[in-house]
Amino acid sequence: MNQRVPVARNLGRGQRFLIYMRNHWQLYLLLMVPVAFVIVFKYAAYPGLQIAFMNFKPAKGFAGSAWVGWENFEKIFRDKDFLRALQNSLAFNFLDLLVGFPVPIALAIMLNELRFNRFKRVSQTILYLPHFLSWVIIASVALTLFKPETGLINTLMMQAGWIDQGIPFLTEKWHWAVTYLLIGVWQNMGWGTIIYLAAITGIDAELYEAATIDGAGRWRKIWNVTLPCIRGTMVTLLIMNLGRVMGSNFERINAFGNVQVKDFQYQLAIYIYEKGLSGGNYSRATAVGLFQSLVGLLLVIASDRFAKRLGEDGLL
Amino acid sequence: MTTIHPQANKKASIFRGVNRVRISDFVIAFIILLLSLTCILPFIHVAAKSLSSNTAVLSKSVYLWPKDLTLDAYKAIFADGQLTYSLGYTIVVTVLFTAIGMVVTTFAAYPLAISGLKGKPVFAFILMFTMYFSAGLIPEYLLMKDLGLLNTMWVLVLPLSFSPYNMLIMRSFLRATIPDSLYEAANLDGATYMQILTKIVLPLSKSIIATLSLFYAVGRWNAYADAQYYITTKRLQPLQYLLSNMVLNSGADAISLSEAAAQTSTPEVLQAAAIMFATLPIIMVYPFVQKYFVKGVMVGAVKG
Numbered sequence: 326m327n328q329r330v331p332v333a334r335n336l337g338r339g340q341r342f343l344i345y346m347r348n349h350w351q352l353y354l355l356l357m358v359p360v361a362f363v364i365v366f367k368y369a370a371y372p373g374l375q376i377a378f379m380n381f382k383p384a385k386g387f388a389g390s391a392w393v394g395w396e397n398f399e400k401i402f403r404d405k406d407f408l409r410a411l412q413n414s415l416a417f418n419f420l421d422l423l424v425g426f427p428v429p430i431a432l433a434i435m436l437n438e439l440r441f442n443r444f445k446r447v448s449q450t451i452l453y454l455p456h457f458l459s460w461v462i463i464a465s466v467a468l469t470l471f472k473p474e475t476g477l478i479n480t481l482m483m484q485a486g487w488i489d490q491g492i493p494f495l496t497e498k499w500h501w502a503v504t505y506l507l508i509g510v511w512q513n514m515g516w517g518t519i520i521y522l523a524a525i526t527g528i529d530a531e532l533y534e535a536a537t538i539d540g541a542g543r544w545r546k547i548w549n550v551t552l553p554c555i556r557g558t559m560v561t562l563l564i565m566n567l568g569r570v571m572g573s574n575f576e577r578i579n580a581f582g583n584v585q586v587k588d589f590q591y592q593l594a595i596y597i598y599e600k601g602l603s604g605g606n607y608s609r610a611t612a613v614g615l616f617q618s619l620v621g622l623l624l625v626i627a628s629d630r631f632a633k634r635l636g637e638d639g640l641l
Numbered sequence: 642m643t644t645i646h647p648q649a650n651k652k653a654s655i656f657r658g659v660n661r662v663r664i665s666d667f668v669i670a671f672i673i674l675l676l677s678l679t680c681i682l683p684f685i686h687v688a689a690k691s692l693s694s695n696t697a698v699l700s701k702s703v704y705l706w707p708k709d710l711t712l713d714a715y716k717a718i719f720a721d722g723q724l725t726y727s728l729g730y731t732i733v734v735t736v737l738f739t740a741i742g743m744v745v746t747t748f749a750a751y752p753l754a755i756s757g758l759k760g761k762p763v764f765a766f767i768l769m770f771t772m773y774f775s776a777g778l779i780p781e782y783l784l785m786k787d788l789g790l791l792n793t794m795w796v797l798v799l800p801l802s803f804s805p806y807n808m809l810i811m812r813s814f815l816r817a818t819i820p821d822s823l824y825e826a827a828n829l830d831g832a833t834y835m836q837i838l839t840k841i842v843l844p845l846s847k848s849i850i851a852t853l854s855l856f857y858a859v860g861r862w863n864a865y866a867d868a869q870y871y872i873t874t875k876r877l878q879p880l881q882y883l884l885s886n887m888v889l890n891s892g893a894d895a896i897s898l899s900e901a902a903a904q905t906s907t908p909e910v911l912q913a914a915a916i917m918f919a920t921l922p923i924i925m926v927y928p929f930v931q932k933y934f935v936k937g938v939m940v941g942a943v944k945g
Contacts, residue, residue, distance in 0.1 A: 351834040352752040359749035367771040373780025459863035614777025
């Protein structure tokens with residue numbers, strides 16, 4: 326490019342910069358648009374984090390509200406509601422990971438072993454479908470299926486004589502916890518296979534041929550070839566998911582909420598929404614949000630380091 | 642024995658390779674069949690309910706096929722007009738969101754895909770940091786308030802329209818498909834970067850543009866949290882939020898269709914029809930766009 330023309334060598338730094346910009350200014354101009362977007366809609370919200378250290382009154386604004394130092398943080402760690410929300414968030418995120426992580430791997434291996442090509446294509450298309458539906462739709466359909474009185478599942482089981490009265494799948498907290506988790510696994514199981522199927526496609530076919538010659542059957546080949554070859558992908562995804570255990574998906578939890586299951590459904594996103602936006606306790610909700618964001622950031626950085634130390638690709 | 646039975650021949654052709662089919666093949670196929678059915682039967686059941694008569698639904702005799710076929714519930718929805726209005730509104734929001742999102746994403750991904758651009762790490766950091774650290778609900782709410790976006794359509798269109806994740810996918814794609822030598826050659830020919838973008842890069846990126854447009858469109862179509870946070874005006878609420886009010890919140894808003902509608906159909910049937918009304922647009926485009934999604938995830942998986 327032009328800046329590499331020999332004359333440039335004799336020029337001062339300033340002049341070289343001018344020549345560089347004369348050739349590249351259009352790229353920087355383009356970049357200004359996304360930069361403006363993140364500044365206006367994301368970074369501009371960061372100063373609002375000072376609310377976490379104030380006794381913020383919306384009517385008085387930033388200038389009129391008093392600084393209180395760490396008081397809000399001391400308060401939230403004595404707040405039973407917050408501790409319950411934190412506990413629920415961590416517990417459900419860990420359970421999500423524990424139950425949800427192996428399923429796409431197993432399904433990807435089964436899809437890979439599947440011999441009937443047309444059937445395979447069609448079932449893949451169908452298995453990806455739940456990923457494209459909103460949590461509102463999924464929760465609405467789940468409600469239709471699982472209602473104790475009129476839901477299809479309970480109706481069928483009652484007609485078969487297995488149960489005498491409907492099981493409160495979504496209206497009793499322990500049943501709810503299991504149903505909620507399984508629906509989460511179900512929603513992601515098909516979509517989660519894509520990344521593993523891509524990894525499996527990359528495996529050298531000679532490895533399988535060699536294993537066949539050595540007399541390995543299907544299960545041996547899965548165990549000794551497929552699984553070791555996708556280990557890297559598995560480790561990376563597991564660590565990245567561990568980095569997200571502080572997060573909470575408001576749309577999912579909120580869609581499955583009702584009064585009877587509040588005990589378990591009450592997670593950090595719900596706490597922040599109800600205490601803050603609905604309840605007007607802006608300072609406390611911001612403190613919780615800041616705590617959640619900071620711990621989340623630290624976890625992501627830590628898991629990225631960890632993945633890289635294990636020799637896998639990181640995220641950052 | 643020498644004549645090949647036509648049926649057997651046809652059967653053999655659906656099996657890949659020459660290996661014989663074993664029991665385990667059928668076990669695997671059966672498991673996958675069951676899992677696939679769990680993804681499709683619930684929706685067929687809801688569709689059947691929405692097309693059945695009130696009495697059939699109340700007597701719990703509707704399974705996967707409508708009983709006493711009737712379109713009453715859908716007629717009620719169209720007569721009421723709330724959901725149909727919201728459908729049109731949500732389409733407008735989704736189209737605007739997708740268009741703006743794609744322009745902003747391209748403006749970020751294209752410069753960042755060019756090697757040797759000075760200051761690139763700084764720009765990449767600025768654009769991606771918000772993905773890992775968010776200010777949280779309350780500061781963002783106050784920001785939307787200060788920007789005057791509360792209770793406007795634009796609060797659904799602008800704030801989320803730049804996705805760092807989609808930008809990364811596009812940048813990986815551009816790096817993989819357009820070699821540096823092409824930029825250099827075009828530069829020597831006197832082409833500006835804008836000309837390279839419009840004449841070379843964009844025409845070569847049609848597939849990723851299609852994929853990411855779909856990511857944006859489906860993301861916007863399905864999201865409702867921001868509507869719940871920022872919008873109280875009923876006519877500005879997107880379809881998903883309206884549905885959540887009608888079906889999920891058993892409170893005051895539950896089935897807020899007009900009285901007349903509630904008289905012709907029971908809440909059960911109306912809810913089923915409302916769910917189908919919000920699901921059908923996705924299900925109808927889904928088979929055609931699904932392959933682009935898979936492609937997008939594959940590109941995203943290749944680290945840039």
